[in-house]
Amino acid sequence: MTTTPRWRALTHHHLFWPVAVLVLLLLVNVPFTPDFFSIRMTDGHLYGSLVSIVLFGSPLILVAVGMTLVIATGGIDLSVGAVVAITGALACSYLSDQTDQGALSGVLLAMALGLAAAAVCGLWNGFLVARMGIQPIIATLIIMVAGRGVAQLITDGQIITVNSEPYKLIGGGYWLTLPFSIFVVAAVVAVTVALTRRTALGLLVESVGGNAEASRLVGIRSRRIKIMVYVFCALCAGIAGLMISSNTSAADGNNAGLWIELDAILAVVIGGTSLLGGRFSVGGTVVGALVIQTLTTTIYTIGVPTQTNLVFKAAVVIVVCLLQSPKFRAKVFGARRSGAKGGGTPDTSPADAAPAPEAAPRMEVS
């Protein structure tokens, strides 16, 4: 046994594998872009690959953070991409009707309108899932499909462009030398962590996702909690929608946030939150989203042909998922890791496997 306790504690930390993958992906870029890690100052703004990864990854991080809570309750939200489109469309179409697009009050109102629409979408999802008992994947499919139509209606099928300095700030501006969106992301992540860990919300969400029937019998009002997380998730998507439309100064009902739900789900999974619900990690999700954004960047920098970049992405994702699976690691690195048994590896512990045989002969339920 050469592994020291400290090393073991490190490798068994829930963020170890996501971070390891992220670092590895970043390093892959160095041979292709030697100054990959360098950050330089131009016109009082910081530039560099790392900054761009965070900047372009901001909407994904936001959406994925909201998705984390939904997945933790055992649900899923496919509608976030459409919510991104609706929010951007509503905010931009309101703004473009203003005579003075630069007025702060108009911009704030446009953003409030967009976010209100997002919240309504979230309420609808939560209502269908928690009140009507519709499976989350079906319930949220409704807005996923219909939402883009709504966005098209708002923009009359056009791409609406706006020309507003204050609005441009959210997704494309700089503040204290850094892209402003990084501050938005940091604020949302901080609020989410505070909301879930400073209050009991996180515990109740994990309980509902971990064992819904036990949660009901312990008196948790799981409907309320579910509605709340769907609204929260939609609001996160809404902020991402503002960010995307702000970055391009345009609302594109068709393409804004297209397929972002899939990347977000992937980010949550890479971050170590199980799709079955229960334990979640907001930090893990942020790392997961950064992994995906880095992967996208890497694909461009190492010059994978455009036709094959989805295949390349898929291959990397498969490797990442396999690396995260304790079962796979046990198989591949089995000999080396056998000594670490019982040290806190997630899932597949003998205690978890035990109930199956116990349950078998109790088939008789009256």
Added chain:
Amino acid sequence: MAEPQPVLEMTGIVKEFPGVRALSGVDFRLFPGEIHALMGENGAGKSTLIKVLTGVYSLDGGTITLDGESVRFGSPLHAQHAGISTVYQEVNLCPNLSVAENIFIGREPTRWGRIRWKQLRREAAELVDRLGLDIDVTAPLSAYPLAVQQLVAIVRAVGTGDSDGEGSGTKVLVLDEPTSSLDRDEVLELFRLMRRLRDEGVAILFVTHFLDQVYEICDRMTVLRNGAHVGEHPVGELDQVGLVQLMIGKALGQLEELHDQQLHADVGEPFLRASGLGRTGAVAPFDLEIKKGEVVGLAGLLGSGRTELARLLFGADQPDSGTVTIDGSRIPMHAPNDAIAAGVAFCSENRRTEGLVPELTVRENIILALQAARGWTRPIPAAQRDELVTRYITALDIRPADPEARVGRLSGGNQQKVLLARWLITRPKLLILDEPTRGIDVGAKAEIQKLVVSLSEDGMSVLYIAAELEEVLRLSHTVGVLRDRRLVARIANGPDITTGRILETIASGEDQ
């Protein structure tokens, strides 16, 4: 009957699951033209035996002989082709299809790949008619109540044998608790059909929890206990008391008295009163009063409705009749929240599926009920939380004494203690314990029983459910006896109350 040949003979049947021997050398015989009851408590191996017979499970040992030929079924379909048809407790039909389609589903009469609808309907109508039923086969199944759907399932099962065998038809019909959700008239209708089939020579294997029904319709019975065959008797030769003794494996007269009166005598004001509380298919309407500081024990065979009764008192299932009054005010019982707010706590018998959240820690599981009552915006302050958790881990001797341990990894006894701790920190007024000592070691068992006594001394009411009658008697001021999903007696505990007396009540259904 002059020694006819059994149509079905199972000899030395063994079925093992990892770590458990579900059936150890069970013999079972079934004669043509008889209704044969398979009796036993839950977990005795009835369902396993049926599943081995019908090819759902493979056989680990023993032989099955059907009509003198040794058989071994690889799948339910295989068994069906050989003439063994099964109807399960839940109706497995398609409500959106017509009755005729349901009867012939999967074996529709066809010509050149096309279904011959006219023939299908005609044959279905003939079959229904022959069995003396009045059902329109063209109507969708969903148009009929559950009881009729059950009859259709039987018609389908009988019909399966008819058209598939070489004229042999269904030889064996297995009915696994078909009556559990039927009312009295519907049961009579079912029995009429069963008698008719029996008279046609079909051998019927009938599983039910209702003792009265066994004596009403069956000719013979086989009793299983803990996966072993403990008796085969003509119904007339074994009375209900004898049957119950066989099922639970204890003779009424010979029971050792373990009755130590450590209970305090005085119980206070009424705390909870249920009147006419009931739920169709779960437990018949009952009246029950629980006083402050009183321990009410529930006795009855497994499946007699003990758990169902407890769940109604907690609002885990919604009652469809009756009212619950707690401390003088009526409680709506729409959801567990209502009961919890009134001071009722419920430790389910299914610790893993209805109690704990396995991937959360001991600490999180312990504070869950209290936190749920406070709402998510008011987290329990960390210092107070840690103090509470440590106190209860110590008081109940939960091992490992690590609040960060994942609850799914604890042993059964320790998981039970975590559940108890979860509710005790909410300071409930009534604690419902459903099989709190099941599957845990002797030491933990004694600790939990001691705890119940001391809680009751402190004025907490307890509703205590356990399979062990001695346990119920030792702890309870009052014993409620359930039988066939009915609360049949409430017996005030005293020196002259013995387990034998309770067993007699369970067997006879009346309080002598």
